[in-house]
Amino acid sequence: MTEPTSPTRPLVGRGAELDDIDELLSSVATGGGATVLLEGEAGVGRTRLVEALQRAAELLGIEVCLGRAVGPTAAPYAMLTDALLGPARGRDDAGPVVAELTALLEVLPRERSDAPARFARADELFAALVRRRGEPGPWVLVLEDVHLADPCTLHLLAGLAGEGALPRALTVMTMRGVPHRADLDVVVAGWTRAGARYLELRPLSPAATAELAQHLLHAGSIGPALRGVLGTTGGNPRLVVDVLRTAEACGVLERSGGVVEAVGTGWLDELDEVGRAHVQHLGPQVLTMLGQASVLGGSFVVGDLAALAGEPVTECWRTLRHGLAAGVVHARGDRLVFRHDLVRTSLYAALDEGQRRALHARAAWALRAAGAPPHVVAAHLERAR
Numbered sequence: 001m002t003e004p005t006s007p008t009r010p011l012v013g014r015g016a017e018l019d020d021i022d023e024l025l026s027s028v029a030t031g032g033g034a035t036v037l038l039e040g041e042a043g044v045g046r047t048r049l050v051e052a053l054q055r056a057a058e059l060l061g062i063e064v065c066l067g068r069a070v071g072p073t074a075a076p077y078a079m080l081t082d083a084l085l086g087p088a089r090g091r092d093d094a095g096p097v098v099a100e101l102t103a104l105l106e107v108l109p110r111e112r113s114d115a116p117a118r119f120a121r122a123d124e125l126f127a128a129l130v131r132r133r134g135e136p137g138p139w140v141l142v143l144e145d146v147h148l149a150d151p152c153t154l155h156l157l158a159g160l161a162g163e164g165a166l167p168r169a170l171t172v173m174t175m176r177g178v179p180h181r182a183d184l185d186v187v188v189a190g191w192t193r194a195g196a197r198y199l200e201l202r203p204l205s206p207a208a209t210a211e212l213a214q215h216l217l218h219a220g221s222i223g224p225a226l227r228g229v230l231g232t233t234g235g236n237p238r239l240v241v242d243v244l245r246t247a248e249a250c251g252v253l254e255r256s257g258g259v260v261e262a263v264g265t266g267w268l269d270e271l272d273e274v275g276r277a278h279v280q281h282l283g284p285q286v287l288t289m290l291g292q293a294s295v296l297g298g299s300f301v302v303g304d305l306a307a308l309a310g311e312p313v314t315e316c317w318r319t320l321r322h323g324l325a326a327g328v329v330h331a332r333g334d335r336l337v338f339r340h341d342l343v344r345t346s347l348y349a350a351l352d353e354g355q356r357r358a359l360h361a362r363a364a365w366a367l368r369a370a371g372a373p374p375h376v377v378a379a380h381l382e383r384a385r
């Protein structure tokens with residue numbers, strides 16, 4: 001399998017997004033400013049797309065400043081510092097704004113309330129820095145994973161939105177839908193009002209999923225069993241990569257001619273691990289509810305889950321909206337559908353035997369009361385034994 005960190009790895013299924021990027025870059029190259037909010041579920045490929053953006057910008061000779069968030073408890077302005085004041089940040093390094101800012105950051109306390117005037121000055125200096133950065137030529141500012149940004153960076157970004165797109169800059173903020181943060185909501189709302197483009201990075205299509213697998217395995221095609229397992233990834237590229245790594249590590253891949261197939265069941269427990277790891281960031285309450293939902297199948301009516309869980313429907317929605325925001329389930333009317341069957345089966349497999357039986361018994365009762373057909377109720381009763 002191709003090493004996922006290799007620079008030669010392919011970017012599959014993102015033709016439309018690459019076209020968008022080219023268009024945005026040419027608009028900033030000709031003097032405009034544009035802002036993009038790039039959102040998508042965990043592992044959907046935001047970072048990979050940003051890498052493609054960096055390469056495209058380099059080809060056009062456009063400077064890219066990239067800052068990554070490491071977590072909300074990082075030092076004040078950590079994300080902007082990473083993007084704008086790192087060792088190779090060129091242009092304005094010797095300027096008085098950078099000098100004052102660098103000195104100021106060294107003496108900032110953790111809390112804004114401990115030195116409000118200093119924080120206000122830091123806000124001013126960062127704002128001046130990003131506004132002036134476009135004077136010598138167009139540039140790209142990428143802020144990766146703003147859902148993990150330090151609060152000072154988010155505060156500043158919210159303030160900047162009031163003046164619209166940064167001059168001569170393509171500003172890209174990437175984010176997951178969870179964890180939910182009120183201070184991020186303010187940033188997103190502000191930039192939305194300022195005309196930012198919202199780009200939801202969707203999972204790969206089945207054809208692109210197969211193409212990615214073929215590339216990674218150097219295969220002409222994929223056998224039906226492996227294709228079936230890849231179908232349970234819902235087109236999430238990280239899940240595709242992890243499934244193939246697991247198959248390889250468990251030794252279940254067999255090649256015949258150009259066809260690669262997965263043989264045997266020796267890797268199913270490991271696959272469950274892949275599914276569980278994918279949703280671990282959601283926390284116990286959401287995972288418990290999704291685990292209960294897994295008993296009802298690939299899609300379920302929220303009212304039935306509420307009856308099964310013994311909770312009011314509104315309470316279930318309150319918990320499930322985190323699963324929705326994370327892209328683990330999606331809504332179809334009053335039904336929710338698991339996006340990746342791999343995740344659903346791993347949550348189901350994580351239930352202990354007694355728990356699983358009790359949940360099937362409750363499911364039978366709830367579905368019968370809701371008027372489900374007898375064979376559906378009977379199937380749950382069968383598993384309750």
Ligand SMILES: Nc1ncnc2c1ncn2[C@@H]1O[C@H](COP(=O)(O)OP(=O)(O)OP(=O)(O)O)[C@@H](O)[C@H]1O
Nearest residue numbers: 004010011012042043044045046047048237238241
């Ligand atoms: N379009 C693609 N073509 C090929 N590989 C891809 C594609 N998108 C993502 N990948 C691969 O899938 C994995 C996850 O991608 P990436 O890290 O970009 O996701 P992400 O959305 O940034 O994840 P996170 O939510 O953890 O930040 C990586 O190994 C990456 O190389």
Ligand SMILES: [Mg+2]
Nearest residue numbers: 046047048145
């Ligand atoms: Mg990423």
